Amino acid sequence: MTFREKTHWVSLVVIATAFGWYFFRLHTALPRGPGNIAASGGLLAVVTIGIILAMSIIIGVIAARSPREAHAAADERERAIHWRGTHYAYYPIVIGVWLCIGMIFAGYSMPTLLNTLLAVVVLAEMVRIGVQLYLYRRDG
Amino acid sequence: MALPFTNDIRTLRFLAGEMTQGDLGDRVGVTRQTIAAIEQGKYSPSLEVAFRIAHVFEKPLEAVFQWNDHKD
Numbered sequence: 001m002t003f004r005e006k007t008h009w010v011s012l013v014v015i016a017t018a019f020g021w022y023f024f025r026l027h028t029a030l031p032r033g034p035g036n037i038a039a040s041g042g043l044l045a046v047v048t049i050g051i052i053l054a055m056s057i058i059i060g061v062i063a064a065r066s067p068r069e070a071h072a073a074a075d076e077r078e079r080a081i082h083w084r085g086t087h088y089a090y091y092p093i094v095i096g097v098w099l100c101i102g103m104i105f106a107g108y109s110m111p112t113l114l115n116t117l118l119a120v121v122v123l124a125e126m127v128r129i130g131v132q133l134y135l136y137r138r139d140g
Numbered sequence: 141m142a143l144p145f146t147n148d149i150r151t152l153r154f155l156a157g158e159m160t161q162g163d164l165g166d167r168v169g170v171t172r173q174t175i176a177a178i179e180q181g182k183y184s185p186s187l188e189v190a191f192r193i194a195h196v197f198e199k200p201l202e203a204v205f206q207w208n209d210h211k212d
Contacts, residue, residue, distance in 0.1 A: 003172055072171070075169065075174050
């Protein structure tokens with residue numbers, strides 16, 4: 001498996017685990033009502049710091065074990081894979097934005113909107129990484 | 141979807157002293173995986189990379205890549 005595939009797997013697993021935990025905690029442990037937005041913010045800060053730390057450490061270790069690959073610039077096939085992944089991630093974002101617009105008119109609360117937007121971003125990111133991993137595997 | 145052209149990169153590598161995919165990739169400026177994908181017909185390279193590959197083997201482009209008339 002190449003360095004870029006490994007880093008994509010790390011990103012996928014870390015994001016799925018961190019935000020899986022975030023949404024689980026949000027659903028089971030946080031208070032309902034207006035206070036939820038501050039609690040969501042606190043939990044989100046913890047998750048964000050956790051993601052940055054976990055990815056920095058794990059990817060740093062992988063890069064140290066294959067420094068040549070880690071420092072190599074992406075070639076044309078890898079750039080094409082990157083663009084296609086980003087292209088497919090655009091669809092969940094568009095659908096999610098329209099969903100949120102609908103939720104605003106339907107009178108949903110601020111915390112619900114915040115977490116729906118967050119879920120859309122997480123979903124788009126997972127689609128991007130998933131498509132890129134599929135293309136790396138298919139063409140590799 | 142299969143590409144409308146084939147290539148002889150594998151044979152040319154063998155004839156060039158059993159050059160590895162990694163060596164060819166280094167000389168062309170792409171990864172070993174990209175050379176493997178081109179060889180297997182899974183990735184269509186840019187014209188620039190196609191010319192660079194032909195240049196490494198000191199062959200004209202059509203000696204490396206052949207258009208398949210049946211897939212027009």
